[in-house]
Amino acid sequence: MGRSSSWHRMSNFFRKYRKIPQSSFKTKWNENLKQKYAMDELRTSLVADSENGVVIRTLISSFHLHNCEPTPQAYRFVIKTLAKSSQLENIASVLNHLEEFEKFDTPESIFRDVIAAYGFSGRIDEAIDVFFKIPNFRCVPSAYTLNALLLVLVRKRTSLELVPEILLKASRMGVRLEESTFGILIxxxxxxxxxxxxxxxxxxxxxxxxxxxxxxxxxxxxxxxxxxxxxxxxxxxxxxxxxxxxFSPGLRDYTAVMRFLVEGGRGKEVVSVLNQMKCDRIEPDIVCYTIVLQGVVADEDYSKADKFFDELLLLGLTPDVYTYNVYINGLCKQNDIEGAIKLVSSMHKLGSEANVVTYNILIKALVKAGDLIRAKALWKEMEKNGVNQNSHTYDIMITAFIDVDEVVSAHGLLEEAFNMNLFVKRSRTEEVISRLCEKDLMDKAVELLAYLV
Incomplete structure (x- = not known):
């Protein structure tokens, strides 16, 4: 009983006088709560257009009011607020206070925001200066902030010239270039x-x-x-x-190369690119075949044009209006106008509708062949099918009427084009005016002259 009684008294003593250790969880939670209240205070108190120095006092007082120290998130919020309200002149004082009075390791994200704010406002020198001062803020610069600076510098050719020197100085600071850095430069x-x-x-x-x-x-x-x-x-x-x-080129890469070759009038090389695609087991789409058709038609290799048109059909590809226009143009260049017109009539059955380019190709071919009657019929067919003529359509027909000395018809089309606000070549209008004067149709010539002026 004596021993039990003594243990009981000792237990009471320890319960009364021991120091209870404070829970680290409760301390952290309490600190986070105070910082949250301080941030709420800062958001409501901060006035972005305050005078220089007031921003810092607002920041400090918001946190002291809740018995805690300003956090990196608070500084970042202040800087973003100043940037959004175009009060960039106040950022320097915030950075000075951060450098001189705070003890925490400053996150790079703050400097990324500052560099972006300065850079995209045209303050290139200040953005560069901030980057090279990062070590003063208890922070180690990396490709993260370097990339932010490069994104600013590469926007203009003048500042792009500064990049080599910036990269050299950055490497001396121990900043290692990353793949993303090269991506920005390239x-x-x-x-x-x-x-x-x-x-x-x-x-x-x-x-x-x-x-x-x-x-x-x-x-x-x-x-x-x-x-x-x-x-x-x-x-x-x-x-x-x-x-x-x-590097394994894809469909878009091959398409870009094909289009480049066609623009340079190198149709034969386009075919070799198509063959390489097939060797790489990349299935050409209708765009690829349309470009190939453009190349071989431009080279007047019409047998290959027929071959590739048949090939794309056998592969189950559905020609669109652009494909048809290229192939129809090839038929017209071979003077196979009948074949071209038949193909246009069958386009609808194959799921495609003729557009203004299609009709322009046919009308130009008919005019060239001297068949103005059928050209006029196609003009009416366009209107019937709801296809509006464009400047090129009018130019083709006006030229045709001039060539057969139907000046009154040419004049009528010119007036239509002017009323529709379509562009007409000045030389074409002057030619019609000249022909009207030759036929002593001075009133019509004066009307056109007024349009021209």
Whole structure:
């Protein structure tokens, strides 16, 4: 009994005088709650257009009111608020206070916001200065903030020239370039047409064991097709060089190359690209076949045009109006106008409708063949089918009427075109005026002259 009694008294003593350790969970929860209330206070108290220095006092007082210290999130909120309200001149004082009085490690996201705010407002020098001062804020800069700065610099060619020096200084700070960094630079170079420099960067990435995003290769190829001379640049050789770096071109890449070759009048090379697609087991779509048809028709290789048109049908592809127009143009160039007209009449059965380009091709072919009567009939058929004539349609018919000396008809079409606000070549109008004067139709000539003025 004595021992039990002594243990009981000792137990009472410890319960009365021991120090109960504070729960870390409760402390953290309480701190988070205070910071939340402080942020709410800051949001309601902060006036973005306050005078310089008031912003800092608002920030500090909001947190002191709730017995806690300002957080990185609070600073980021203040900076974003100032940026949105175009009060960029107050950001410097916020950064100064952050540098001199705070002890926490500043997150990079704050500097990313500041760089973006300065950069996209045209304050390039201030954006650069902030990036190189990042270590002063107990923060280690990385590609995250470097990329933010590069996105600002590459927007204009003048600031793009600063990039090499920025990269050199950044490397001395220990910033390692990442794949995303190269992507920003390559995209910028492609955009301004510096394709050779962009190609060198991609080659460097590949040689230096960086993971090259396949989209960068496609971006290079697209830029080549946009900026290089389509009549002579060896785009097929360029594509082969990209393939050696493990790039597997897709349908869109091959389509871009085909279109580039057609623009340069190199129809025979388009066929070789199509064959390469098939070797790569990439199924050409109707757009590819339409481009190939354009190439062979431009080269006047009509037997191949027939072959490819039959081939696309056998593959189960459905020609669209663009495909038909290319093929109809080929038939008209062969003077097979009857075949072209028959094809137009069968288009509807195959799920396609003739458009103004289709009719322009046929009308031009009929005019060239001297069959103005059928050209007029097609003009009426257009109206019947709800297809509106365009400037080119009017130009074809006006020229045809002038050639057969039907000046009054030409004058009537000119007036129609003017009333529909369609563009008519000045030379064509002047020619009609001249012919009207020759036929002593001065009133009509003066009316047209007024339109011309």
């Amino acid at each position: 995209d910028a170079l492609c955009r301004i047409g510096e394709v050779d420099c962009a190609t060198e960067l991609v080659k460097y990435m590949s040689d230096d064991c960086f993971i090259v995003d396949p989209r960068l290769y496609s971006r290079l190829l697209s830029s080549v097709c946009k900026h290089k001379d389509s009549s002579c640049f060896d785009v097929i050789g360029y594509l082969e060089d990209l393939r050696k770096t493990r």
